[in-house]
Amino acid sequence: MSEKTDIGRELDGVLQKPKRQLAMVFDLNKCLGCHTCSISCKRQWTREEGMDNMWWAVVNTMPGKGTPKNWEGMGGGWDEKGEPRPSKIPTRDEFGDAWKFNKEEVFHGGKGKTVYLKPVNTKGEDPDWGPNWDEDEGGGEYPNSHFFYLPRICNHCTHPACLEACPRGAIYKRDEDGVVLINDKQCKGFRFCMEACPYKRIYYNHVRDVTQKCIFCFPRVEKGVAPACARQCPGRLRFVGYLDDENGPIHKLVHKFKVALPLHQEYGTQPNVYYVPPLSPPAVDMHGKVDPSKPRIPTEYLEGLFGPRVKDVLAVLEAEKEKKAKGLPSELMDTLIVYKWPENIFPDFVQDPANL
Amino acid sequence: MLVKRMDVGGDALGDPAASVWGTAKGETVALMQAPAAMQPTKYITTKWQDKPYGQTKSLTVKALRNADEIAFRLEWQDPTKNEQRIENTDFPDAAAMLFPLSEDAPLFMGMEGAPVNLWYWRADHPSRARSDMATGIGTSRVMDDTSITAKAVHANGRWTVVMRRALRVEKEAASAIQIVPGQTLRTTFAVWEGSNLERAGIKAFSPAWLELQIEA
Numbered sequence: 001m002s003e004k005t006d007i008g009r010e011l012d013g014v015l016q017k018p019k020r021q022l023a024m025v026f027d028l029n030k031c032l033g034c035h036t037c038s039i040s041c042k043r044q045w046t047r048e049e050g051m052d053n054m055w056w057a058v059v060n061t062m063p064g065k066g067t068p069k070n071w072e073g074m075g076g077g078w079d080e081k082g083e084p085r086p087s088k089i090p091t092r093d094e095f096g097d098a099w100k101f102n103k104e105e106v107f108h109g110g111k112g113k114t115v116y117l118k119p120v121n122t123k124g125e126d127p128d129w130g131p132n133w134d135e136d137e138g139g140g141e142y143p144n145s146h147f148f149y150l151p152r153i154c155n156h157c158t159h160p161a162c163l164e165a166c167p168r169g170a171i172y173k174r175d176e177d178g179v180v181l182i183n184d185k186q187c188k189g190f191r192f193c194m195e196a197c198p199y200k201r202i203y204y205n206h207v208r209d210v211t212q213k214c215i216f217c218f219p220r221v222e223k224g225v226a227p228a229c230a231r232q233c234p235g236r237l238r239f240v241g242y243l244d245d246e247n248g249p250i251h252k253l254v255h256k257f258k259v260a261l262p263l264h265q266e267y268g269t270q271p272n273v274y275y276v277p278p279l280s281p282p283a284v285d286m287h288g289k290v291d292p293s294k295p296r297i298p299t300e301y302l303e304g305l306f307g308p309r310v311k312d313v314l315a316v317l318e319a320e321k322e323k324k325a326k327g328l329p330s331e332l333m334d335t336l337i338v339y340k341w342p343e344n345i346f347p348d349f350v351q352d353p354a355n356l
Numbered sequence: 357m358l359v360k361r362m363d364v365g366g367d368a369l370g371d372p373a374a375s376v377w378g379t380a381k382g383e384t385v386a387l388m389q390a391p392a393a394m395q396p397t398k399y400i401t402t403k404w405q406d407k408p409y410g411q412t413k414s415l416t417v418k419a420l421r422n423a424d425e426i427a428f429r430l431e432w433q434d435p436t437k438n439e440q441r442i443e444n445t446d447f448p449d450a451a452a453m454l455f456p457l458s459e460d461a462p463l464f465m466g467m468e469g470a471p472v473n474l475w476y477w478r479a480d481h482p483s484r485a486r487s488d489m490a491t492g493i494g495t496s497r498v499m500d501d502t503s504i505t506a507k508a509v510h511a512n513g514r515w516t517v518v519m520r521r522a523l524r525v526e527k528e529a530a531s532a533i534q535i536v537p538g539q540t541l542r543t544t545f546a547v548w549e550g551s552n553l554e555r556a557g558i559k560a561f562s563p564a565w566l567e568l569q570i571e572a
Binding site: 083084086087088089092095122161164165166167168169186188189190191192194195198204206209227 | 382395396397398399400402403441442443444445446494497498553555556557566
């Protein structure tokens with residue numbers, strides 16, 4: 001059921017169906033955890049006053065508590081009946097805040113050999129969380145300890161909880177490409193979007209009193225340039241394109257080979273960022289004996305993130321890898337390998353920003 | 357309520373502690389929780405329907421005018437002073453007055469074709485109030501050229517806020533209430549409790565118009 005409000009928006013469960021939908025696929029088997037994506041985004045978009053604590057693109061070590069800390073337990077999104085799940089506004093500390101360093105003292109105070117760089121948060125305290133505080137800790141016990149990296153941005157959802165929560169009608173989904181944007185002239189900084197987003201990818205700018213988030217680099221995309229996080233990624237794991245482009249890698253990975261899965265689909269927002277789940281070496285016992293029936297990263301853990309299809313996807317990936325190793329053709333492996341950069345990874349966005 | 361003419365300077369009118377306010381007869385306005393069912397989005401309704409909010413029971417209003425200006429002095433109980441906006445969960449205390457810009461504008465934020473003008477004061481900007489216009493729930497827009505000054509005091513568990521403006525305004529003429537001596541106006545009120553994360557439609561409001569007779 002839907003009702004038209006006087007703000008002119010369809011609310012309460014009606015899907016925002018744009019003409020086309022831009023999407024990304026992250027191949028987690030390629031992520032190096034180098035944070036080049038986070039830094040390229042930060043340099044491009046979040047350098048203004050009030051944005052110092054913002055990381056629209058982050059990379060979390062999994063298993064881990066993530067950014068903001070314990071975001072997976074905060075609620076938001078939709079329950080199985082399609083009703084909104086109440087949630088909370090993540091705090092600056094939970095996001096990791098912005099740290100200030102005593103650079104003046106170390107670099108210009110003549111104490112460079114005795115004083116070391118030390119961060120403090122906005123409250124002047126020692127930080128106890130950061131955008132990837134539990135980096136490389138991971139999970140499991142020796143000799144089967146394990147981790148992998150999970151890059152996260154705004155998912156530009158088809159059923160965006162942020163959009164539907166906003167009392168101002170300040171959030172919209174673009175018809176031409178499905179990019180979800182916040183109109184900062186209409187935003188009054190009420191932060192219901194921060195609550196309702198189950199992925200917690202929205203930040204509050206306390207200087208401008210508005211909320212801000214990943215914009216899918218729409219000014220670049222409009223000029224045929226890939227988003228900064230994708231173009232700068234040295235691991236070349238971030239595929240970008242339209243879901244309906246049957247010749248593009250996104251359609252192939254999501255719909256044709258069905259190896260790219262959304263993160264926490266059960267949150268009900270229909271995310272448009274997809275992940276190729278990570279393969280892992282087999283488990284070993286204390287004597288180094290390999291047990292090929294057990295993967296190092298427990299499949300149940302991956303199912304908790306990417307849903308029940310993980311097992312099938314990992315089997316397909318293994319089988320295709322096998323084929324490739326034997327010299328047989330595999331279109332799936334060729335798609336994931338990306339022989340030609342940039343045309344194989346974001347065919348509609350190959351324009352070099354340096355040439356604009 | 358009569359808005360008496362007192363020929364004192366604007367600075368006296370604008371000061372909540374000025375003795376001139378002793379001469380104004382106050383009115384106590386009952387407030388109630390803005391209904392959860394009337395919130396503009398289902399998320400907000402679902403989140404707040406079983407939670408207490410809008411618990412400020414009343415406010416006291418006084419108003420005075422001089423030759424050029426009008427001032428409203430609002431006073432309400434609030435044991436916690438919330439004036440900052442640094443942490444993501446900081447919501448400053450706030451109060452607003454609503455004036456209909458057409459005869460049939462509903463007191464629930466007006467409607468299409470029947471706008472209302474809002475004077476909105478918030479504790480993080482204690483010395484000015486914003487002038488907004490709205491044509492329905494969830495539609496308020498900040499008008500660029502604000503001309504409402506404010507002065508606020510928090511003492512003994514109470515906020516006292518004076519909002520002061522020229523009777524007639526030129527630049528915002530289409531979006532702001534024009535106040536003509538001799539005329540009778542209507543207004544209504546809202547209060548937000550910052551410590552309870554109140555903002556937008558999560559507030560206490562006055563469900564009835566208060567008539568203001570502007571002394572000629």
